[in-house]
Amino acid sequence: MRIDLHTHSTASDGTDTPAELVLGAAAAGLDVVALTDHDTTRGHAEAMAALPEGLTLVTGAELSCRIDGIGMHMLAYLFDPDEPELARERELVRDDRVPRARAMVGKLQDLGVPLMWERVAAIAGDGSVGRPHIAEALVELGVVPSVSDAFTPEWLADGGRAYVEKHELDPFTAIRLVKAAGGVTVFAHPGAAKRGRTVPESVIADLAAYGVDGIEIDHMDHDEPTRARLRGLAAELGLLTTGSSDYHGTRKTCRLGDHTTDPEIYGEITRRATGAFPVPGTGGPSQA
DSSP, X not given: OXXXXXXXXXXXXXXXXHHHHHHHHHHTTOSEEEEOOBTOOXXXXXXXXXXXXXXXXXXXXXXXXXXXXXXXXXXXXXXXXXXXXXXXXXXXXXXXXHHHHHHHHHHHHHTTOOOOXXXXXXXXXXXXXXXXXXXXHHHHTTSSSSXXXXXSTTTTXXXXXXXXXXXXXXXXXXXXXXXXXXXXXXXXXXXOGGGSOOOOHHHHHHHHHHTOOEEEEEOTTOOHHHHHHHHHHHHHHTOEEEEOOOBOGGGSSOOTTSSOOOHHHHXXXXXXXXXXXXXXXXXXXXXX
């Protein structure tokens, strides 16, 4: 089995619609794909409706968190999307995205960048506006050569010149809420130092003691020494280890299935989940 447990669609900051994403996952030879848009489950229904036969969908979200001033992301799988407390927190994060993005555009204008809010909003479309949309606008203007080059201290990285904070969950609260909604939690790309400051191993140990289920290890932002270090830490802490593409369509260079999760780990994630269950494809609407 080929299993990719971290992807994004136009429901947040990807460039593929949820339907295009699941069709692309099948074409890439995946057996299982998780749709984990930022702080939203809005793309799940469209993905389910288009799900081709032979592909299983894992519903999820990537929750924005912060601890000790360091941003981090928590992947949440197979939770009940209607659980009120978790739904309310996701809404608070989403509601803060537009004023935050507007403030970042204002900072960029103060830095001499001729960026207009209307262009960022157009790039985001119906998705949850975020830094990748601003980064794409900077690429269009020739300010940076690629989206990843916008995530530096000079521009949009945490603490960067144009960075603005937003409402984010405490990771321990995120774990508690996801667990209460019957879901499973995995700390996303914990060693992605190129994105900015990363949490120390002591925090990962605290998260493990609190009940986080796993950490994402095989990821494009982790070099081999980082992966080896994280595998050792996961073994020491008894954490599940996952691998994922973190696919964003054309916004990033990674492809669906570039990194995958061991089927035994996937099986354990599904065994632990009680809020929702993987959705097997039935062939999409043409066979309904």
